[in-house]
Amino acid sequence: NAGVTQTPKFQVLKTGQSMTLQCAQDMNHEYMSWYRQDPGMGLRLIHYSVGAGITDQGEVPNGYNVSRSTTEDFPLRLLSAAPSQTSVYFCASSYSSTDSSYNSPLHFGNGTRLTVT
Amino acid sequence: GESVGLHLPTLSVQEGDNSIINCAYSNSASDYFIWYKQESGKGPQFIIDIRSNMDKRQGQRVTVLLNKTVKHLSLQIAATQPGDSAVYFCAENPYSGGGADGLTFGKGTHLIIQP
Numbered sequence: 001n002a003g004v005t006q007t008p009k010f011q012v013l014k015t016g017q018s019m020t021l022q023c024a025q026d027m028n029h030e031y032m033s034w035y036r037q038d039p040g041m042g043l044r045l046i047h048y049s050v051g052a053g054i055t056d057q058g059e060v061p062n063g064y065n066v067s068r069s070t071t072e073d074f075p076l077r078l079l080s081a082a083p084s085q086t087s088v089y090f091c092a093s094s095y096s097s098t099d100s101s102y103n104s105p106l107h108f109g110n111g112t113r114l115t116v117t
Numbered sequence: 118g119e120s121v122g123l124h125l126p127t128l129s130v131q132e133g134d135n136s137i138i139n140c141a142y143s144n145s146a147s148d149y150f151i152w153y154k155q156e157s158g159k160g161p162q163f164i165i166d167i168r169s170n171m172d173k174r175q176g177q178r179v180t181v182l183l184n185k186t187v188k189h190l191s192l193q194i195a196a197t198q199p200g201d202s203a204v205y206f207c208a209e210n211p212y213s214g215g216g217a218d219g220l221t222f223g224k225g226t227h228l229i230i231q232p
Contacts, residue, residue, distance in 0.1 A: 042223060042225070043208075109160050110158075111159070
């Protein structure tokens with residue numbers, strides 16, 4: 001069971017370039033999300049999805065797009081990279097986002113370390 | 118806005134001793150709390166969680182305590198081992214019945230294990 005898989009592990013972009021960060025999970029989780037982690041800032045939510053075909057913005061969505069065509073995949077697209085987007089990006093998933101009958105913690109991938117020059 | 122915070126950025130503990138990592142939260146309506154462990158170069162790893170209808174929950178070598186009166190959460194690690202060295206951070210969901218959706222994360226405490 002691979003869990004949450006993120007690719008690539010490292011990426012260097014020039015300002016203005018575009019790229020897609022890949023995320024896949026094999027746990028049949030409905031909820032998936034993208035976070036960025038910066039020193040001293042903690043984890044901040046970029047976008048999330050509660051199921052295939054449904055996405056919504058988080059705390060810091062500007063400069064990023066997402067889509068959820070399948071349950072398994074949740075790619076994050078940077079349309080025109082900026083130095084402010086230098087960060088570590090984590091994808092996370094959980095079994096259910098709103099069912100309070102049981103606990104459903106987020107499971108994280110190992111991250112993509114992105115540098116924009 | 119309301120946020121989750123931590124009392125200490127670094128905690129140094131002797132190997133074999135018990136560790137206690139603290140977390141203060143400001144939203145009295147928060148219903149769900151999670152502790153994560155993050156090792157260098159890796160993603161956050163789920164340790165243990167607790168709902169607001171409980172005061173204590175135990176796992177393998179770990180215990181989470183929730184004091185709703187003073188809005189305080191703690192993670193206790195028994196018989197600390199070198200592999201416990203990591204950054205630990207708590208997360209809360211301020212929405213009643215909420216789970217992973219809507220989590221707010223603290224900035225973390227770096228646990229250092231002394232030989």
